[in-house]
């Protein structure tokens with residue numbers, strides 16, 4: 515029997531679903547916009563993510579950083595992107611400008627030329643709400659993690675180290691994980707194989723029979739393929755495309771213990 519003693523998970527879409535927190539942030543900002551200018555909340559909540567995305571993609575230097583670290587416009591609204599690499603400094607310097615122009619554009623799409631202090635308060639409302647409360651575990655993740663808790667569990671995640679680590683703890687995953695590696699802190703993102711080396715180095719035990727589990731073919735499964743490590747792809751319905759050789763597929767985290775047991779019997 516080939517027992518996997520180390521399971522390395524992706525975070526977003528694999529172990530957690532943070533969309534309710536992000537939505538709550540947009541809805542709180544929309545509520546404030548309604549109280550301040552009488553804007554219809556549903557309209558503001560609908561246009562704000564689009565305005566944020568458009569503002570994010572405006573500078574041409576940001577595309578390579580977004581790809582390298584796996585960043586997103588909504589993280590730009592609320593996170594600080596800590597890490598050792600100086601290539602992220604232009605992004606950190608730009609964040610206040612980005613947030614101001616994203617929220618200003620959201621108001622403009624609702625026909626309002628918002629005052630500067632209102633824009634600042636809208637930004638604070640989004641961030642404060644998004645960072646508040648628990649983060650929901652992905653479907654089936656709680657039971658799967660309980661069943662797999664006798665192994666070394668770790669997370670490799672693309673995204674800002676501050677936001678990703680906060681989500682790990684607010685989802686109640688902190689105590690279970692022997693290591694959490696976020697791309698901005700690591701200085702590179704999935705599928706760069708150096709991330710696996712960093713993760714394994716920070717684990718306590720030497721023996722390693724590693725399995726990688728994630729919902730992204732491009733990031734998680736590619737990382738596994740590049741490292742020659744077995745993988746399980748949590749393939750939700752919005753993922754099309756063929757399955758690479760040697761990769762097992764499940765529909766949700768609930769199916770992981772059984773899928774791992776099947777791989778171990780092969």
Ligand SMILES: [Mg+2]
Pocket residue numbers: 524525526527528728729730
């Ligand atoms: Mg993911």
